[in-house]
């Protein structure tokens with residue numbers, strides 16, 4: 187028998203968008219509605235794929251409901267699945283733990299919750315499918331829930347639903363900690379995990395999958411977000427496929443200004459970057475954090491004309507993306523162009539690299555050896571790249587110019603402090 191499951195987690199329906207009001211011109215409504223629109227897309231996916239079961243691995247809600255509208259929205263959409271014969275199995279995570287959500291609604295009968303006191307198993311006789319799982323009674327759950335899950339049922343497809351950070355994932359509280367070995371030991375075919383907002387295939391034998399959250403909620407939840415479609419065939423997992431369902435795409439766009447001499451050069455580089463990012467967002471609203479970096483001649487102008495640059499960047503974003511592109515934040519992290527003479531005098535590994543690069547420039551033999559080294563690369567390049575005014579030149583005569591670029595790029599990377607996220 188062949189059928190499909192859809193696995194999603196961390197919907198955080200109606201998650202508040204803290205501080206969005208601070209930003210002038212933010213498309214607040216579109217972002218505020220994003221978690222609901224992504225949930226709509228999840229329902230559509232289940233219908234299109236004719237899935238038989240939708241698995242929701244916790245954190246359907248972000249916290250206690252302020253009124254009943256979030257719950258009613260869920261019920262309304264899930265009812266569409268009943269009409270199409272799609273069952274739903276869900277459990278509670280830390281955000282929607284039993285103790286945390288004080289309001290409640292009776293869910294339709296085709297929506298089954300796995301309890302919070304002990305692991306439960308739901309058998310889908312006609313599919314030869316068993317789903318095991320236990321939800322959170324309280325948010326701050328530190329026990330290994332998986333260790334108490336039952337062993338796999340013979341001659342059925344076994345799925346474990348669990349909200350966990352496994353043995354720890356950066357940026358995620360270590361709730362319901364467990365070891366991969368414990369999961370493997372249960373003998374299930376597929377572990378449908380939740381909690382970690384970054385998509386991750388932890389294992390393929392058996393499948394252990396974090397689908398990631400359904401919709402990114404801020405600039406630290408970047409890239410495609412969505413659900414996982416699981417195809418079961420003849421009692422085994424035949425296919426596992428990620429589907430992007432997000433309606434707002436968050437990205438951090440780094441613009442390397444190392445080679446820019448002026449503000450205009452930086453804006454030219456930015457245009458190309460924005461155009462590519464808008465294309466990749468494929469019609470979604472793109473919420474981008476801009477990060478201008480590099481040791482550059484344009485640094486002084488960027489500092490002096492900060493407001494002007496910011497306004498130009500926003501105007502450029504409107505030109506490139508219209509209503510579908512919003513610059514969430516513009517960070518200028520450039521430093522002055524490198525003082526090469528000073529670097530070459532430094533008595534450390536960076537200084538040694540700088541000195542070696544400088545020496546190489548006047549060493550004819552070394553330059554020829556370098557060109558010979560690159561001849562192999564040159565032979566592999568398509569001929570159109572080797573013709574015309576912008577042709578790539580890799581012969582010995584072109585080496586000094588190439589070394590200039592290498593020097594700036596390499597030394598700026600080596601000598602700059604690493605840029606840590608500060609928030």
Ligand SMILES: [Mn+2]
Nearest residue numbers: 245279280381
């Ligand atoms: Mn969680």
